Amino acid sequence: MVEELVAAGVTVGSLGVVYAMAAARVVKQYERGVVLRLGKLQRSVRGPGLTMIVPGVDRLRKVNMQIVTMPVPAQDGITRDNVTVRVDAVIYFKVVDAADAVVQVEDYRFAVSQMAQTSLRSIIGKSDLDDLLSNREKLNQGLELMIDSPAIGWGVQIDRVEIKDVSLPETMKRSMARQAEADRERRARVINADAELQASKKLAEAAHEMSEEPAALQLRLLQTVVAVAAEKNSTLVLPFPVELLRFLERAQQALPQQPQQPQGQPVSRPGKSGTEMPAADAPVPVDPAKLPESGAEEAETGAPGHPARARTGQD
Numbered sequence: 001m002v003e004e005l006v007a008a009g010v011t012v013g014s015l016g017v018v019y020a021m022a023a024a025r026v027v028k029q030y031e032r033g034v035v036l037r038l039g040k041l042q043r044s045v046r047g048p049g050l051t052m053i054v055p056g057v058d059r060l061r062k063v064n065m066q067i068v069t070m071p072v073p074a075q076d077g078i079t080r081d082n083v084t085v086r087v088d089a090v091i092y093f094k095v096v097d098a099a100d101a102v103v104q105v106e107d108y109r110f111a112v113s114q115m116a117q118t119s120l121r122s123i124i125g126k127s128d129l130d131d132l133l134s135n136r137e138k139l140n141q142g143l144e145l146m147i148d149s150p151a152i153g154w155g156v157q158i159d160r161v162e163i164k165d166v167s168l169p170e171t172m173k174r175s176m177a178r179q180a181e182a183d184r185e186r187r188a189r190v191i192n193a194d195a196e197l198q199a200s201k202k203l204a205e206a207a208h209e210m211s212e213e214p215a216a217l218q219l220r221l222l223q224t225v226v227a228v229a230a231e232k233n234s235t236l237v238l239p240f241p242v243e244l245l246r247f248l249e250r251a252q253q254a255l256p257q258q259p260q261q262p263q264g265q266p267v268s269r270p271g272k273s274g275t276e277m278p279a280a281d282a283p284v285p286v287d288p289a290k291l292p293e294s295g296a297e298e299a300e301t302g303a304p305g306h307p308a309r310a311r312t313g314q315d
Contacts, residue, residue: 100155
């Protein structure tokens with residue numbers, strides 16, 4: 001009899017140990033346990049630690065409550081200003097209601113991923129290229145709101161959404177580089193022009209001051225010579241006053257100009273004795289008395305080689 005009782009006790013104890021091992025569950029600190037009893041949700045969510053369920057009747061599903069970092073695959077799209085871009089992002093979310101995450105959606109991770117991809121494509125089509133490149137904070141907030149609206153019913157809270165990279169075509173990159181270079185060149189020219197304007201105003205004020213005090217110009221010239229000589233150069237630069245050049249120019253303009261002789265008329269030149277000399281083209285008178293006999297005879301008879309004409313009228 002005693003042996004039968006002992007055997008029955010051992011059997012009951014073994015069954016109890018087996019039941020306890022089958023019913024015992026351990027929920028970690030970052031997890032919550034959702035119990036489905038015969039397919040019906042038990043509203044009491046099991047906290048971290050050791051918990052017991054009915055083997056064969058209850059089914060415990062553990063839900064991770066940590067923040068999940070999920071990369072969003074790169075999405076191709078066309079911006080509002082008709083530029084083809086490729087954008088990828090990253091999303092941070094966590095489960096705030098374990099029961100809704102189990103009951104309301106089949107796979108909340110997959111659902112959040114698909115919602116993030118569709119929202120990213122939608123935000124690309126509504127934005128300009130400049131907003132994608134420079135105004136990402138506003139786009140991140142809009143993308144977060146678009147994903148968080150349906151995720152609330154899934155027991156999921158979107159913590160943060162970040163656009164990681166925006167890939168542009170090579171032609172667009174070259175165009176943007178040329179635009180940036182032209183803009184920098186324009187700003188450089190504007191700055192140089194502004195500097196020239198300010199310098200011209202200061203130089204005009206300095207010239208006005210020096211015109212009232214002529215000695216100031218001479219002192220400035222001496223300072224220039226000292227500045228050049230301080231470099232220990234072998235060449236000494238002496239500034240030439242501009243006023244002297246202007247004086248010489250005025251003096252040259254004041255000189256009377258000689259009248260020009262008309263062409264085709266003989267010009268007489270004064271000789272050594274003070275008499276006027278005939279021009280080169282004018283005929284020179286010849287005195288027969290001063291010529292030799294042959295010369296006188298030619299002068300009387302005319303040009304050489306022609307027969308002489310009688311001055312008395314005889315044959």
